[in-house]
Amino acid sequence: MPKATTSDTTGGVRVHPAARGTGPARGSGFWSVGAVLVLLMLSSSVPSALYVLYQQRWDLSSGAITVVFAVYAVTVLVGLLLFGSLSDTLGRRPVLGAALVLAIVSMALFAGAGGLALLLAARAVQGLAVGLATGAMGAALLELGPRSRPMLGAQVGSAGPTVGIGLGGLGAGLLVQYAPAPTALSYLLLIGAFTLALIGVVRMPESAPGAGGGFRVVPHRIHVPAAVRRRFAVLILTIVAVWSVGGFYLSLGPHLALALLESTDYLVGGATVALLAGAATAAQLLLGRTEALRTALLGLGGLLAGLGLVLLALGLGSAGVFLAATAVLGAGWGAAFLGSFRALSMLADPAHRGELTAAVYVFAYLAMSVPAVLAGRLTNIHGLHRTSVGFMAAVAGVCAVALLATWRLARRARAEGSTT
Template structure:
């Protein structure tokens, strides 16, 4: 018996979050792998790079494939890759298995951001528009912290932390697989599957300034998240004088923790106002984080980081809502792929530069560089919202 559209929406949304929860679970275990399995910082750097490259390749090559073979098969592939990665991580003894697991997780995340995101959008026709946009834009920010905090808690208090968390996540993935098999397909399959593997980006027609605003929003917020992922444990140890896996996980997750709340608030505002409010809050939060790191203030750091999550939810949900508005169904997967390629680039490219800079500069100095990048990208997003309004006013006058 096939599930109805509303049920399919919720299953697809949960699958989207679960993929990123799976990718977040190893993060809190990296220090444990260094101690017990002899991994080096260089090993972990290569593993993280493999994850991001795999996600980018999946977005570039497989982002539009669901238009041709269906949303559901691609969702099943993503969940299956996550399940296999959990099995590899339960057997983890050296960097080779961790490398393979992160490759699978990166590929699953790339597939999920286009195919499962589009699946949820397709099935969400009867859901509030802000909710659908929130699922498409913030699921990674919900899933990754869930995984990191869960594994961090088990490292601190649970038995067999390197096995238990992956056994639990694997169970959830298998349940999700069973539910997905009973979901309805939301798209009419089209020929040309092989041709769709040719890397390409889809840019929305007539929405140039909205797209520029979106790019500014995701670069500013994802770059900050990339800093936390790369330097979260170092922040806690060096700047905040704390040595705890669960505190490190909370610090890493705080920047994404209130993203869903920001998405909810976005539904209460006009899209332009939501973007402007979000980016203004982001700039204030970035300055507060800088002050907190300089003074070693854990409470201010957590509060400011949570504010970044609210800002991200506000602005990114509004941008995705505007981009998807009136967009034909067969363009949705490609458009989401393009947005997430920019998002991943906003995280990966600064992280690559920061990993080199960290050999000569302190974590605080590296953060200052991120702060300049984030505020600059936020300023571009703010200017783009002004240009959107002016262009629309010009259209009204011209007509």
């Protein structure tokens, strides 16, 4: 590994010597990584817009659809925990390159899928690609960000996922409804986009200060310091609520939208995902400078309001109320996640932040996958409408508990003069 004296510091972040300066290579490298982030998240939401079509063509149950979604969430977590720190020693560029190759393979599997088996394989490879890339993308955005705008890397890292999810849902919905080869075209276009992104990554400067240390897999340790476990437990309730909603919308949301709108237009399903993600992005941008716990409280209030509106829409059978509910829910989703994640990241000292972050991701991806699979199974028994009512009511209960606990935590933090 290179000695520390060979690296530079930019905006408080140590970088590789090759990433010094503010020239075109550094700037293009930053935006190449941003494009990879958006593309990976975009590709992850494309299947959500196609689930209804898969279900119809291959006679799949709602339970099978949610299992396909859960496979993605679980393999992202596995990839993140096993390879999340690999880019620290091997380098950002080779890890991102490998992730993009896996992403291209997954798109090819999706494009050629003719049944459940290949769909599951494609989702698994896609999840590993995202898990492998996540740590490298986050670090590279901070290291390659412009010196004149030190917060830009964090802003792109925060907004990129919801922007990608929204664009993926809407774009895939449009292609499925109005273009030929609906189960293949979106993925073929993404193969081209990922290939271009791979060229950009190959040409970007290396920014990891420890690059060149070779291939060394060091699994993320999952650990919550004893001193902060109570606060961690309070804040993790919000993470569970947020990603339970996200998992439901990304797996069964398009089905629910089509049922309420009494539509056969596949664009409706994709637009529902796009509306949720777009509102989340807007809320994150608006509240980016707001104190963490206050942001979480505002988000939880939005989540409760949105869940209440969803329940009202289900009771009335109203498509208009459902769309309004989705927008409110999305805004609460984005704010609650931003606030709770920022508050959680401040609980541990920098030397142990990676261990605590790994614990947060475990809860997030379990919350995204397990409730969605359970909802899919219950849909097979009780139907989509009754299952949705029960699911939203249960998540609303979790949100109410999280809101009360977070309010108490914020009041105690103010009394102690703390921001967490």
